[in-house]
Amino acid sequence: MGGLAFRLLLLPFLAPVATTAVNPALRALASLNLQIFPTFQPEEANNYSIYYFDQKIDHFGFYNTKTFKQRYLISDKYWKTYDGVILFYTGNEGDITWFSNHTGFMWDVAEKLKALLVFAEHRYYGESLPFGEDSFKDSKHLNFLTSEQALADFAELIRHLKRTVPGADGQPVIAIGGSYGGVLAAWFRMKYPHLVVGALAASAPIWQFEELTPCGVFMKIVTEDFKKGGTKCSESILRSWGAINRLSNTGSGLPWLTRAFHLCSNLNSEDIQRLKDWLSETWVNLAMVNYPYPANFLKPLPSWPVKTCTEIILPFCTNGVDDMFEARSWDLDKYSDDCYKQWGVRPRPSWVTTLYGGKDIRSHSNIIFSNGDLDPWSGGGVTEDLSDTLVAVNIPDGAHHLDLRPSTETDPPSLQLARSVELRHMKQWVSDFYGNYRKQP
């Protein structure tokens, strides 16, 4: 789930691939998918109904009156209309059926919370395409792929459900999401607190923006994971880059590398950077999916449809000292120039902070930020309580939003504890809601 779940966040790294050197380890994430063994899914995870809701393509203007069909899934098997709750998955960058099937946590807690499960697909993904097959044609059509529009979709959908599903109107809603979906869950609670009583934001790097987090933290955590993995493991990887560079300069080196990596065609010297990118990508993914059970994650995705320079700008860098990668600095100006050359647009690196508050979010409430210590994305996450109701749940040996995965017999106690803390908070929000709701005249 990890690799897939961050493709959208990695958009900015994908854009200037052809023209500039952007951290390849991060760019490369976009070409991976994680398929978890289906035996780990709760049986009911496929037991949903599929619906479609007409959404405005542009929520923030009135000139464009066109709509598209947003897909969403519903499961009401354990729902109780008297004292239940609506768990609303804020879909991220992918087919929503996939997230539904792989967010075992929601299916696991449905009965305990008497919950209606709703999985809302993110616009421009799965079947929820604003302009059909033209959706990815150019930046004019991609213009409506922003977090603000996605949150507005969720808001309109929740109001639609409250109006049309008998029993839904008087129920509290909790937003749940992992990775970029976790970022959306947190932002949704911040911007639409009248629609959701709280949010569970799993492995949500809401601070991996602007200068909120040093750009080197991500790759440093990857490196630390490898240091834990075995003696001199990270040192070997660090040395490998130089070795590959040297081999690529010798006549016998390129064929040797071709054989060593079992490549289909012969490497030439222009391929070397891509080889290193592919290796970097693998190390990053291994760190992210450091799950306590086997996971097959090397299934290539269909070609990545969306490459543009938008609001989601994550500064990353490496220095080869604090981490095990070749040194690469973060150069916003160059990045911006490349975006402009390629797409005619410039990224707005400070907009996300302006809109969502950066580190200054203490006036909000009822958000659980969960993070796995092994997950490199935890570097940009909230790992300390900000208030009584903005709480951090840290999972000592956890990988990328491990807590949202289905429970298994091999789950370590720290993970079980994290989930029980999350459940307790959610129950409290529900109970507070009904306490206030029933007090009203």
Place this chain on the structure above:
Amino acid sequence: MGGLAFRLLLLPFLAPVATTAVNPALRALASLNLQIFPTFQPEEANNYSIYYFDQKIDHFGFYNTKTFKQRYLISDKYWKTYDGVILFYTGNEGDITWFSNHTGFMWDVAEKLKALLVFAEHRYYGESLPFGEDSFKDSKHLNFLTSEQALADFAELIRHLKRTVPGADGQPVIAIGGSYGGVLAAWFRMKYPHLVVGALAASAPIWQFEELTPCGVFMKIVTEDFKKGGTKCSESILRSWGAINRLSNTGSGLPWLTRAFHLCSNLNSEDIQRLKDWLSETWVNLAMVNYPYPANFLKPLPSWPVKTCTEIILPFCTNGVDDMFEARSWDLDKYSDDCYKQWGVRPRPSWVTTLYGGKDIRSHSNIIFSNGDLDPWSGGGVTEDLSDTLVAVNIPDGAHHLDLRPSTETDPPSLQLARSVELRHMKQWVSDFYGNYRKQP
């Protein structure tokens, strides 16, 4: 200030004028302006510097990269960078110099609060025209005239000031606005609580939307004002409509009405509705500007530039029983059809509630809602405390955002008390800010 200050809120009533019968008393407000005697302005009220800031025309998409110059005014005469505050006027529908000159309250409290005063012009008004003289050409150019874009302008401007004005970065900001500007101030605190520590929302009818307030309340309050004004005053007005209708059906009636109202050209029967509209408008305005001192408010505005069917839909109705006007129902479907015919767009009456929360705003904090009991807009305002920090300040004999006007010797004690309560809250927010700010490492 009253009439002018609600032109934007009245946009929806302006649109279908030609094709449908929309409450004329409200539509008519748009043709009035209020010019208050300049002797009531604090002397410093003209003592500002003028600046311009490049704003994105579209904050919520990346395809349109164009910018426009937003005008803003600054006065730093009493500002202290150590323990001061930034008072930020969230400009409403008009030239910002006019609001600066007429919001005497801000100039009056500047010294007490050691405040930097900032007045930000609302896009599409004054000099802040996104497309220059083409700004009002058609709905394509008007597309970016929304409250969301206006709030985003304010957010970007505040971040710009914090980055560029020495001393501003470590200062709290308070949003202040009256009428539609008050609505914006409240919404700004709700959506951008990381940028403003609180908001003073004067005469802000944030609940005059969808079905949050019965559609007849506004005109009922107008009527009550007239009942207070004198014996049988409202009854006479109520009877006047029938009398005018009867006169318009007689041969001598139309010339009589022409003479009685000192009209320049002879009335014909098609003019009768417009005459009644003009009268209704006058009664509404008299209720709104029921100030304790003379005010000249019959100066016509330049032709109203913006007429469209947008997100700001205020349902109004009359029945001639609870109010003194001819009965007129609120018909959203017809209204929507008329918008569609005229502009090719349909209004979204529920969007404002979806976005800003309607009556469910208790999770927010630090907003003062002030209302004058005589002001018909108080019907859609917050007139009871919602929490310890969402407080209502009611001014028993107050008209439309009387508290934002400059203090005068004739101010009644209730008004003086209201202003002192507002000042106390603002001081508390500032003190809380510095308490937290200086505690930080």
